[in-house]
Amino acid sequence: MDKTARNLVESVLTKKPGGDQIIREYVRTKSLTDTSRRKLVNILAAEMTEIHGTAPPRRVRELYAQGIIEMFPSLRDPYSKNGYEHFYDGESGSGYLAWRLKTIQRKSTSSDTRRHASFSSEETLSQEQCKEAISFMKYSSDEAAIKHKMKMTFDYRCKMVLDKEKSSDVLTELPRFKDIKGLIEQDFTLEFGQDTASRFLERWPTVFKQKIIQQSKTLPTSSDLEELIYCAEAVSSEEEFEETLSTGWDSDLASITLLLHLIPPSYQGRKRPGRVSASQAEKHLVVFQKSGTNIQEHIDAISCATQPYLLVVGTKRSTIHEFFIVLDKQISHFTQSGLTLWG
Structure with a gap:
């Protein structure tokens, strides 16, 4: 698990902008400045939310926290049980990673509230527009546009699911549920x-x-x-x-x-x-x-x-x-x- 956690953190840092700079700083100084530590936390928290949503499971947070101290041993807390509780403490839900995730959640909630207000007041689609949007989604390769149109057609699709004659055709009419991740979670949030x-x-x-x-x-x-x-x-x-x-x-x-x-x-x-x-x-x-x-x-x-x-x-x-x-x-x-x- 130690090796798995370290490899996880290392793979994230090597592929994300700014990650290599953090690694080089630690190799050179055997430590990280507060600024670099914040960048490290921000990069890892962003990766977690990208894969697991804004509320990653506890074991995922602990794995990232463990990976940090395995890759950067001088950041280990010698006075805590596992050495990584200052990055994430599962018992209290505190730590740098937990606080960053809460910030992301607040921003996401605020952003979604604004988008929902805009959707309700300005972007409600007619039945004909919904049909056009569903036709567009079948053939488009633009994931961002598809997710946006899925939001715009949410009410129309809900009625479709509840219609006994149409419910069996949902995956035929909306095939992007098959290949685009996150659409089910998006509907739950809506x-x-x-x-x-x-x-x-x-x-x-x-x-x-x-x-x-x-x-x-x-x-x-x-x-x-x-x-x-x-x-x-x-x-x-x-x-x-x-x-x-x-x-x-x-x-x-x-x-x-x-x-x-x-x-x-x-x-x-x-x-x-x-x-x-x-x-x-x-x-x-x-x-x-x-x-x-x-x-x-x-x-x-x-x-x-x-x-x-x-x-x-x-x-x-x-x-x-x-x-x-x-x-x-x-x-x-x-x-x-x-x-x-x-x-």
Whole structure:
């Protein structure tokens, strides 16, 4: 984990403007000035929000904080437990990275509020304009323009989803859900507001996730349930979890899967409604594929079922890199933050 954290920070700094200058300064002086330290924090916080949204998971923040002191050892705090708490302390939610992320969240909320006001008062599209925008999005390669038009057509698309005759054609009419990341998260924010989305993602690891685990421990025990709880509580850097994590889900996905045990699924059979076990439901809800798998071949091989499921791709079930929703042999790509909102 030390090496992984260091490599993560190093890769960000070597590809971002100003990162090489920070590295050279440390090599030359074995330290960083306050100005350089602020630049370092700003670069890493920007990278986190670009990948994970404005409220990255706690373990992601800790990984970046650990990477800082592994790459710049003189920045380690000798008086704290892990040495990186001044960059991010998961217990208190404080530290340079946490404060920078909160600043980004405030600016994002303010910006979204202004955009929403503009959208409401000036840029409301007619039905005909919405149809033109949807036609434009099918063939455009401009991601920024597509995301903007997706915002402008939000109300129109919501009505489309609720229309029984049109709902099955959503991914056909809006195919960019398949190849442009962040559209699902954007729709969640438009529906509930940036503040709600950010606060939910911020509180997920420390509040909601812990409540799911606690409630799950009160259920009748089973081997599948115990493994999910074990994985949900696991910290992948600890050696004692290595064997379980090689076959079990990662912590967030295990927590979301626990909802199947808390809210038992039902099955509508031909004769009468019946029960299906949570473990059986999990196999229908989440499908894992190894990195390098041809996703299109996987889609072509499945039977045309209308029940949507989550397709996750990674080196192993505890290390997921990509998330897709599959419905009617159509796929939509979304980020890890989108997974939490989806759950």
